Amino acid sequence: DVKVTQSSRYLVKRTGEKVFLECVQDMDHENMFWYRQDPGLGLRLIYFSYDVKMKEKGDIPEGYSVSREKKERFSLILESASTNQTSMYLCASRDTTGVVGYTFGSGTRLTVV
């Protein structure tokens, strides 16, 4: 069964900390994505990557960065966590055609205190 694995289900971090959210996929997909999900706002795209070492800003990249050193791994970095970054973070991957849709991870619920 194909999988997207997010390293943590729940995280609690302090304001100002540097936070790493890790995502690994085993489907050899080129495309990987980070979304945040907030009630009433749906899913908002933070960053995406179409290939190793490539990254593109999504709709809400401020306060975030990403790293893709290997094809299977896409990391989201909060340089200095703030309380308004408390959210559910979802990683997804997809092949280049886009016709099969996304495969999502289970999500990481991040609380910044």
Place this chain on the structure above:
Amino acid sequence: AQSVTQLDSQVPVFEEAPVELRCNYSSSVSVYLFWYVQYPNQGLQLLLKYLSGSTLVESINGFEAEFNKSQTSFHLRKPSVHISDTAEYFCAVTGVVGGYQKVTFGTGTKLQVIP
């Protein structure tokens, strides 16, 4: 610009009753259409999709959706819901924008099935 509208944020329905979750989209290009389902404390899972061909598509658990180009809609229906269908449902559209595929999600509809 590309957008997806799910007007109903919550839909309560009694068990074994029919349900329709509405989705309308706007796009200047040809699109693929998807419905995803999110069960509590989980990520999203693909429920069904429309790419081309027959405008009526079905999922393995009894949901169906019909692509209506003239009304730019892709409503999700089930003739008889079960308690296990309680979840949040997201409509999504994929179109080629600026040379790459852009995916836009709706804000989601929470389906609450009442025993």
